[in-house]
Amino acid sequence: MxxxxxxxxxxxxxxxxxxxxxxxxxxxxxNSVPFAYATTAELVAVFQGRASGHAYARQSxxxxxxxxxxxxxxxxxxxxxxxxxxxxxxxxxxxxxxxxxxxxxxxxxxxxxxxxxxxxxxxxxxxxxxxxxxxxxxxxxxxxxxxxxxxxxxxxxxxxxxxxxxxxxxxxxxxxxxxxxxxxxxxxxxxxxxxxxxxxxxxxxxxxxxxxxxxxxxxxxxxxxxxxxxxxxxxxxxxxxxxxxxxxxxxxxxxxxxxxxxxxxxxxxxxxxxxETIALRMDRACANATALAILLERNDKVEAVYYPGLASHPQHAKAQRWFRSFGAILSFDLKAPYDCAALLDDMALVINATHLGDNRTLALPMASTIFFEMGADKRAALGIGDRMIRCSVGIEDTEDLISCFAEALARLSPKVDANSQ
Incomplete structure (x- = not known):
């Protein structure tokens, strides 16, 4: 062959x-939990690792x-x-x-x-x-x-x-x-x-x-x-x-x-x-992530973008050398006083959910969710600010995804502090 x-x-x-x-x-x-053998000797050999086979479904x-x-x-x-x-x-x-x-x-x-x-x-x-x-x-x-x-x-x-x-x-x-x-x-x-x-x-x-x-x-x-x-x-x-x-x-x-x-x-x-479709999905998601990172880096309401595909990333050269592409995960910080929730709630194509690697684009604010238990000091040591949003970029049509982010950012207004009024 x-x-x-x-x-x-x-x-x-x-x-x-x-x-x-x-x-x-x-x-x-x-779906069987137990596995039967014709003789006790065969079962013993499997248990002792002298023969291949399945002793119990908890192991294999x-x-x-x-x-x-x-x-x-x-x-x-x-x-x-x-x-x-x-x-x-x-x-x-x-x-x-x-x-x-x-x-x-x-x-x-x-x-x-x-x-x-x-x-x-x-x-x-x-x-x-x-x-x-x-x-x-x-x-x-x-x-x-x-x-x-x-x-x-x-x-x-x-x-x-x-x-x-x-x-x-x-x-x-x-x-x-x-x-x-x-x-x-x-x-x-x-x-x-x-x-x-x-x-x-x-x-x-x-x-x-x-x-x-x-x-x-x-x-x-x-x-x-x-x-x-x-x-x-x-x-x-x-x-x-x-x-x-x-x-x-x-x-x-x-x-x-x-x-x-x-x-x-x-x-x-x-x-x-x-x-079976890892390669097809990853190619599309990585291309979408690269396009989205470029859009975000150019937007005046975004403070910083974290994506290895950008030349501004500290390890960009390493990513070019080691990886086939730059991945489909990116994060970005909104500038003050823009609010993460206001942006995320205004994007119909982006799902508020905690997961990675999905066919759909998912996003959530980091400081108030996954890293909340860590506390502000430890988050700061990891570079996770209060306005950081993580995106797991999916396989949507690129134009739809880019339009969704661009239009929501254009509509985004500064958050007004109620205590200042």
Whole structure:
């Protein structure tokens, strides 16, 4: 058979080439919780990891296995585990791999719920240092004797800062530290973290993999770049056989089997179908985001625009070098005294909702929603002001989207402070 090289070609033909009985084009939905074996010896071999198979649906089904294989192909990984949500993937992985007294370094420019999770880890006795990861020197300066891993996002949400991915990857390799990269905002279509020595890749499948805002899911992919014999926290029971599998084996046993953040077969099916159009959707959404960023940057009611596709972005050159395109997430600050709610409520084509990677353009004010619990001081340290709006740009017709924003901005009037009257 001719080798399938293209990104979309590999995804749309993935399921039918898996060898399912009767030749379905899509992987069947296996809703069974238990799996039976002809002999006790076969069941024991599966439980002990000496034979492939499914012990219980909390850990895997043929449907979730098929999705895992698809994601591994997209990310050029050696294996993947899927979870009920992206946060389940992150939390399960960190809790499975880290112990009390360990230390991790993370970018301070992270999704709000990831920030919250890291604070929870600190309550469990795991040290966390947040740094400006746009400069690898800050990561290096935070290293301690008990440092186990470094965690960053590709393009930060909502400020769109870009970590020094290649330098951090090289530094982690030099010091035998695990490098975890959250690829959600870029997706494997725009960027492959394996190229910067990432050992594990996170994807919130709810976003660009699914694309339609209908299903939650998350994934952890092992790139094969990290030598798990160097990781001190692998339990003796999992230090058997191929060392490349040690990390995912421990995460599967501890995060899926023990913690139970399981993706259903129905969810896996929906995500696999949604994934078929990642490239088409991302091309359109990225083009729309670029056009919208240019419009906003030229508008006299906008103070600043945060989008890697603009030449004014501090990491624009890195984004050009690393990413196929600049992503579909942008944020902008309105000038005082213009009001975020007044603008958002006046745009019929833009949905007030918290989500990313949807086919529809979504927007919300950052300070009063996702980052509200953080408090004003911490928000300010992250560059999140009271007039910041984040947009997840969709696939609408470009002219309609641009007209919607342009007309709403033209109608926007200064907010009058009632106390001044």
């Amino acid at each position: 001719t080798e399938i090289k293209g990104f979309t070609s590999r995804i749309v033909h993935h399921d039918r080439l898996q060898g399912f009985a009767d030749g379905p084009v899509h992987a069947p939905i296996y 089904t043929p449907t979730t296995d098929s999705l895992q294989s698809l994601i591994s192909a997209a990310e050029h990984g050696i294996g993947t585990l899927v979870f009920a949500t992206g946060m389940a993937a992150i939390s399960g992985t960190l809790l499975a791999l880290m112990q009390r007294g360990d230390h991790l370094i993370a970018s301070r420019f992270l999704f709000g719920n990831t920030h919250s999770l890291l604070a929870t880890l600190a309550n469990f006795g795991i040290e966390v240092t947040l740094v400006d990861a746009t400069d690898c020197a800050n990561v290096s300066a935070a290293r301690q004797a008990n440092t186990r891993l470094v965690f960053v996002e590709t393009i930060a949400n909502p400020g769109t800062q870009i970590a020094s991915l290649d330098e951090i990857g090289q530094w982690c390799t030099q010091h035998k530290l695990l490098f975890i990269v959250d690829n959600t905002i870029t997706s494997p279509y725009l960027f492959n973290p394996k190229n910067v020595q990432a050992g594990l890749i996170v994807n919130s499948l709810s976003k660009y993999f699914g694309g339609h805002g209908t299903v939650l899911g998350g994934a952890i992919t092992d790139t094969g770049q990290y030598d798990w014999t160097d990781y001190p926290n692998i339990f003796p029971a999992y230090r058997q056989g191929d060392a490349h599998k040690w990390g995912l084996t421990q995460i599967k046993k501890k995060a899926l089997r023990d913690m139970g953040g399981t993706l259903s077969s129905d969810g896996a099916y929906q995500l696999a179908v949604g994934a």
